[in-house]
Amino acid sequence: MSLFLPRRAGLVFAVLTGSWKRLGWKLVVLMSVWGSSCAHTQPWVEIPHFQNTHKNYRIGIAGVYDVNQFDFADVMLDEMERRRVFSCVELTPDLAEPDCDYVIRGNFGFYQVSTKNAFHYTSIYFLGLPLLLGLPNTNSDGGMDINFEIYHKGELLKTYEYRDIFRDQRSYLTVWPATSLDAELRRMVHLLLRDMWRDLFGYRGAA
């Protein structure tokens, strides 16, 4: 096709193909790399090994409260049901619920604040233009401190505490959602399930 184009148009065509396309792709890769960093102190634990344990346990959730005493038990319930770890997970206010093998209660504190980073301050001197390239300029700093209590027939059996401090780097071009309380809580639930499996069900696979 380029044989039929005039010479100047050929130059224009070369701009849109070849090296500039490669440049464009590199920029996209770079921007996605910049925009996708998110650091947590606690890992995201996958729970594939739960598949082989006995699931004959009934778990009660007696509330997962934040500092303002709002209940986020539905998030924990949803996450546990999604993982299909136990035969039954239900909400109950009774720590000595006779129908449940274990009752879990959680209390947590969560904070998240957006601050600017050095890239942003430096970009101010360049009238903010570098930020248009997707340079990460916002730190979303935050943390969650959570404490789970496991009750067995009304007796406190064990407590688990987790602290996750995170920093989410975002740019003006980052389209996916930032770290949220919901995501953090699910991360904590995974940690709890990992440790409950180790301590309460374990490799013995007790029925």
Next chain:
Amino acid sequence: MIRPGCRACFLLLLLLGAAWMSGCTSLPPTARRDALFNQRQYPEIRKQAVDDLAVLGQYERNGRVDGTVESATREYDAKYFDMAEEVRNLAPQAYFDMARVSLAVGRYTDAIRAAQNAIGSGASFLEGDEWVLLRILSLRENHKVLYESYLYCGNLDKAVAHHRQYLLINDLVNSMPFKKVMASLLRIRMTSMRLRSDYLERKAGSTRNQIVIAALMVAAAAGGASNNNQHNNSTSTLRALQAAQMAQIGILAIALLEDYKQELKAQLNIDLAQLMRQAADLNRLPKPTTADIRRAKMASGIYMTARISNPANTLNQAELSDLKKQSDQGKEMVSLFIDKQGRVHISGNLGELVALSKRIDEVPLRLPPPPDEGVDAYLDTYLTPGLYRMAGLQMSADEKKFFDRLVRRGGQDFVIDPAQAESQIALQGLHKMMQKTTEFQSWIVDR
């Protein structure tokens, strides 16, 4: 075609992006050790903790912190609440990190010392009302470390006392009045972080404006002096504004935190400062009761394992008798002799000792499951201090590998030269094996 210069630029930026993606580099410095702990990078944690402890010299007596403090990783300006929190928590956090690393590798006495230091430094650096959240959380985690460390050292009384403190503080943290404290302090922390960031942004903008103005007026020689004045005026206005905001945070902190004392007094009838003083007074902890001992034992890992154990896998009487016979011969299995050069000569059946040690390691994992009724009798029979000491003398992976290699080599005589790198592993492992045999002998007597 991309020019080589641009290509190098992009590669550099790609590397930067990769570094960003690695995650750990972008965490706040105080959180980095948490991430390393989860990755089990213990030597690196120790190194960073020791570096952080070096800032102690910058504090005045009684832990007064003023102005700017430099640690190994960054500079802290104590007038910002969130930075003041971090800098005051440097020493307690460093000690705690060393404590939990020591606990994780089985060095219980080191863990005890470090946790005690953490509590002591928390008492001095986190004394004020505004640091109560950090102090309470620090007390909670250190008492937990102390509980586990004393337990596996076999000191049940102290372990139980610390476990009780841990439960008490845990209870307090989950209480309604304390939630009010936590909510207030989190808001203050967030406000401080945001104000600091906004200030730095405005400062950069103001500096940029000044630079632009100076550049525009560079041709006018008379603009030099007035530029300086404008820059100073702008900067000092900003500083004054920020000082007012920081003062506001201080007032906010005091006003919000004043409520919690009333709440705690009204609902729980406790004085938080007194409670923390008592929790930090490690030599005068309340004497544990029977219920405390029961709770402490039932919260231990050994009890948890026994609860879910397979009854078919329990040690039966025949196995226990066999183990008893072997352990009676334990002292005669190997003999030690130290020569004039300080080298340790081991002669005897090391292989048998190693095998016996491995079997004794299984004992805490193969206890019978506890009954539903009469748990006290079970706890008194099986979960004695001797059993915990036995469990605490588990050999590390390095020690196991070392002795397996030695046994595979065969022979009856070995020489350990303290000058060699592996001598510590050898001597510690040997000590653990022999100590474990002694503990097992005293534990098995009553069974």
Next chain:
Amino acid sequence: MIQRTFIALWLVCAAGCATNLQKADRLMRLGRFADARRFYQTELDQQRRLAELPRWTGREYQDQFNALNSSRAILGVGNSHKDEGRRDAALYHYSYFIQFSLRHRLDSDREIKAIEEWIRDSGIAAPATEVGLRTLFPSTKRVSTSAAVSPDFKADPPPVPPKTVVRPQKPEKKASTPAASQKLARSIDREDEKPKKTTDEYDNADSFVNW
């Protein structure tokens, strides 16, 4: 005139004919419990989202949820479950309501009394919501005779005259745990209880309130 009418109409359309709570209350009166619950739950979800993170006002972070509306929404969800005969769900939300009211020091005595009466009349076992470790704390009602209480913690006398409280009867539970002496000390000192002041109504093991 036309402009004012237009503005008034626009305001009405923007605000809606009623708030979520008002709509839900209206539906409850009509007996449409599931629909009412939907509006209560919407209000509760909104308040919960607002409470997740404080709002930046330009000078500080401020809480932006309305505690009173939230408590009414929680209570409304509980009532809707109760009226539909779902006792467990109702009990869960009542427990949540009481804890929330305590946390925010809302004046909910009337509602809490009504809940207690319902529990008593319907013969439901009051759920155990106590942590069970409260004897580690001194309290105005404690005579400090329990061995679990540290002798170092001394109980101060109550600052206000105490009130007698009728407690719902707790039915006997099958002992699925070791003997009663091994139960955590929430049941200790029940016989030694003195009459309590208002906030202590909910500090007792018989109540399903967690402070």
